[in-house]
Amino acid sequence: MTPSREGARIALAVGAALALGFAVMACVSDQPWAAFRALLTGPLPSVDRAADGQVVVHRLVRFGAWLQDATTLTLVGLAIGLPFRARQFSLGADGQLFMGALAAATVSLGLGETPTALPLAFLAAAVAGAGWGLVAGLLKTRFEANEIVTTLMLNVVAVQVYRLVVGRVLNDPTAGFITTPPLPDAATLAPLIARTTVTAMVLVAPVAAVAALFLLRRTTLGYEIDLAGANPWFAIRAGVPVARATALAFALGGVFAGLAGFHVSNALLKRLPIDLTPGIGLEGIVVALLARGRVGALPLAALGYAYLRVGAQAMERTTDVPREVVLVIQALIILFVVSDRLAPLALGLMRRVRTSIGGRPA
Amino acid sequence: MSLDLVSAGTMAAVVAVTTLRAATPIVFASLGGLISELAGCINVALEGVMLVAAFAGVITSAYSALWFPDAPLWLHPWLGCAVGLLAGTALAGLLAVFHLELGADLIVAGIGLNILAQGLTVLLMAHLTGDKGSTASLTSFALPSLRWPGMGGVPVLGVLLNGDGDAGHNVLVYGALAATGWVAWALRHTVFGLRLRAAGENAQAALAAGLPVKRLRYAGLLLSGLLASGGGVFLGMGYLTLFQADMAAGRGYLALAAVFLGGRRPLGTVAAALVFGGATVMAARLGLLAVPAEVVFMIPPLVTIAALVLVKQHQRLAARRRAAAGRTALLSS
Amino acid sequence: ADGRPPRVAFFVNGALGDKSFFDSAARGLRQAEADLHLATRTIEGGYDPTRWESGLVDLADSGDFPIIVTGTYTMGPLVQKVAPDYPDVTFILFDGVVDYARCACGNVYSMRFRQNEGGYLAGVLAAGLVRAGTIFGAKDVVGLVGAMPIPVINDFAAGYGAGAQDAAPGIAVLRQFANSFSDPATGKEIAKAQYGQGAGVIFQVAGATGQGVIEAAEEAGRYVIGVDSDQAALYRASSPRRATRILTSVMKNVDAAILRALRLWQQGRLPLGRTESLGLKEGAIGLADNPEAALTVPPTVRAAVAAARQRIIDGTLTVPTAFAGGQP
């Protein structure tokens, strides 16, 4: 499908989902229009003119939340998208993210206020995510263990390891809740925009996507991954190291999930609580599939999806629409956007209706 | 000595029945997962199906008592059960429509429906009860338990037959056993099972044989919804007697793992589901010892991974042994 | 000033429906709406901690809410970070603290609860009842099911253990965590195991998980003590039989405390820039009265509970706490 047709299809699907969502809102809300507006414009800051004529920008934080969310989603989307190129359905971004965050926090706390803390924490997160991804990759290539199962299970293990370490090793007893001590300033990223959580990581996400794209299109490893995914039997006969490429696809995906962990620990939270970002890996799958496995489209899909997520939160905060409606609308959007045949079906139906109306003999 | 034996036996029986109870929802859901998987449609929405079924069951049983105060008491839970099964199946039907009619990716659609179920149940609960957490403020009903009379004093058997509280097992525990038997039998011995497997394994071939592949996949997904709903209804009307937001708590995903861990075969799947059930029980019991809970919760996933590896390793060794024997024959001839 | 009631935002770092802590706070806000003519809005921030900071900033930044209520120790550092940027907004932080020495938090009022005192009374009640020997099949054991080993819950537990030992020296106190605030099935399984080991009474400090404990008590014919709000009241209408199994609930009157704080704020008397510690003495902690279960508890035990309560209020008894550095 051409990009413009694909764009039109997605627009139609999102429109349909929003229409249905509006119907739901109208049922539960006294102010459906306000809610709808909040949903659509929520992530944008509001610009007011104060009494003295000065321009005041309010709610920049939402704009920040959008970028922040898109950053995380791009990274976890890449973590799903890379193994996907090797036709591996990894659900492991969650576990890799937890491991990345844990490694970043551990290194940061271990090194303290030194200038090397930041790069080393970044590196540690990438390595930890890659390592955790590699485990699933090796289980697949060495033992043919179904990757859906192993990644789900490794997620559980990772979460428990994380809780064990945060709760019993890194725990800050003075905090009043289970958490690590705050990470040293030298290891954390300062916001680029005041009063938001937008940090330099917002630049890392597109760079990561470009890097992934470069890897796939321009390197022999990327070619091997593609070939292993397209037809492993053929790839083996052609002399491509399929097992290595497949395992590395998991590991490389893990790098990005690990960086998402770094984003969470060293840019957003700056300390690690015992409960962390549940289910973000599943959102990564959604983003990866919205991008149809095309790495280049991933940041766009992430931006679009994050926009709706943040808009939904804005709606929840500013109107009487409850959190659950937000979930429902989010679900509808996912369902409609992945329904390939919805748009053609709807268009066909419309055409048939039109011809049956217009085609009737006068 | 003999007393020790009895108490050890009782202990084992208690562990067995608690495992069975904890595993029942997973068994139901994994059987559902198996059927749709064999029909060629992985059902990621098991989690949402359980949630919706539990919710519809609990709410219906409670409202049934309000609306039909004169009806006999035993009716309410069964009405709830029926509506719960229906609602869960309907959600699976929605998945089928999105995938088979609208061409949605199964896995993403499944995830989407899980989110939808999560949101809708709480939304409706808040609407009906004014409470977003659970339906504790409603009088909902449990499905009855079956108790074998006259087993009160019998040491080990009494526990096995009537449970650790001597109240009998919930009908749905028996239901899970029956469903296991039925699924294993139907897949292997019925025409429907044959067609379902054919459609799942090679849709092209099934289509060419004149089978209605799409309809078979509908059947697989709907049946999977029905079975998983059994698990959901048990959660809300057997295991507990209330609906609680997000009460499936990942059991649907565990069930999916059980399907693969069990090698996509009925008995293997159920065995895997029992392992998962046993692990939660073990976590609850081991928690009293000094073992950190986190370590205990790592056991089921690690066991799963180890099992996958060991099964493969075993197959490989067997093949190597056969090949070695064949090689001896080759070289000696 | 424009005649409209001041708007209060309540930011929940999670979701409502826990049947205890957040629900109680939400009740307090509803009460405030009625009693103090405030307009309140509750915002559920969900379970993703990366969104809480931006959620809080968004509320403060919107300029719509002169006052923001939020709770838990987890939110403390976030309030500490955000509050100095918005000096015109008042923050009420319950069950959590900010470090006033380290931040310019003159617009933050925080309150913490001495839940260990309530736990102590629960321990005295549970152990006393078990020692009284009236519970069929119970051994010399009491239990506690917690959601997670976090300091607040450990604080309940510390008081509970001490109370049980003081009331019945040598009694076994089982203690276990479900690792979740929202998994009643696991709660029930753990409670069944504890009742199976002879526990006569279990104190559940587990949020929604605790509902499983209450079901287990009903099935086992034993007793349970609820937490945070009067949980017998919850079941009184829907399942009276279950309500009789709930001896009492350790009340953490977050609702009343918030209502009080908002009233003080309206009157301009809210002690901003400091932390208040609230316990039995202030009426922020207490035991709920459950008439259904009252008959179960022998007068001697009731007397012991009353005596312990008095000694704590008088200050003659200091209850151990799980908080490092002790409860203020």
Added chain:
Amino acid sequence: MTPAIAPPLLAIALEDVEKRYPNGTLANSGVSFTVAAGEIHALVGENGAGKSTVMKMLYGLERPTAGILRIHGRPVDFRHPGDAIAAGIGLVAQHLNLVPSLTVAENVVLGHEPRRIGGRLDRAAAAARVRELVEQSGLAVDPAATVAGLPVGVRQRVEILKVLHRGARILLLDEPTAVLTPPETATLFATLRQLANAGRTILLITHKLDEVKALAGGVTVLCRGRVTGSARMADLDQGTLARLMVGRDLPPPPPRRPAGARPIPRVVARDLGYVDGEGTIRLRDVSFDVAPGEILGIAGVEGNGQDVLARLLSGADVPSAGEAKLDGQVFTGLSARAARARGVAVVTEDRLHDGAAPSLSIVDNLMATRYARPPLSRRGLIDRATARRWAEEVIGGFSVRATGPDQPIGALSGGNMQKLILAREIADAPTFLVASQPTRGVDIAAASALHTRLAALRDQGAAILLISADLDELLALSDHIAVLYRGRIVARFAAGAVDARTLGLHMTGLGPPVEGGGHDAVA
């Protein structure tokens, strides 16, 4: 114009049928032809001419976008193969359509199962039914065998039994002999004639002209989606038919290498043996030499070890016994990558399974064996521009019909895909090429082009092992032919010293013992 009502004697009639696939491909356009009841009718034409599309429409797998299909005179609109089956039509598709994990009996009855009460499958009745069909048709199969373990030839029989089980009056056969050996083909033809005599109608697609000649009563030629001729066989000679199909005369087959002093063998295989994971001996005591500039042909019924031999010689499997040397160096037991580095190349027998990645572009498919070295890559970085340029050259040089180097290779017709695969394998001027079924299912024009390429490679001094089920191909190209039967070489012949009939006998284990079955005697 076609008459409004076709004469009732016609079993199949197509009237101005058009099929445009959703992607815009016009596969059939204005196709009209008829098949009389009881006739065996051949449908021929080059790859991609639209033959399979006709079959698919007749079987309800695709729907025509215009025109009328008539079955026994009545217009039909099949929406689903079930409709076609109900109308008495059966299809043996080009790519076999069986469920691997089921037994032969289960596959045969699938869709029309004998039942017992309670919806139970009556396995005994199914097996009995299969035995009955086997007896009627002479197509031997074991009803209890699992399909996954069966050789392709046997699977083909299962497909035909499937159709017979439904009692089809009209049989559609899409290249049924592509995977069969001469004896199997003979059996099949006998069965088909018998069926036709019993009044069933058979529509057959094939690329082999002698088959058309031997079997068909009428023939229809398709070219680029249109009917270019339709005739009674009696009115045609083979040359006319070939011209009709190809549109031009074919070049003569490449000349064989002139016999002369035999150089030192390039490839020396000794006592190769292989045991699979089930412990079954699949190959034993296979020895042969291939000299540079020589083609050794391997004949054999599918499943007698040819596939194993090809895998051992291309680094896909490790021999359990014996070894093979290339220019004096052992190369068996190496990985596929290492074997390729030594100059070994391979055309695998199933191009869609392990010969290409159908979803990837032509460039990506061509690169697969050379991507890791200059000029296609340097230090891990791929030079896409060079790769593209090379792909364009190949497309031109091999006259591949494709829209461009970025077209997915799976969208090409089989012959064009096969040209690209051969182009890839000979790009590095291999010293040893293992070519398995290089022209299976390929139309005669393309096959002839492929043969020319193979001969050219041979003339450059490469050693070639040619494994083929097409005996004419073997006889035309090989310098020597060895026959594999049950994993052993049972006979060896010099080119010109043997005919297809003798080969066929040896392939089925019926040949007389041949002198010099030993190691070195290759001729």
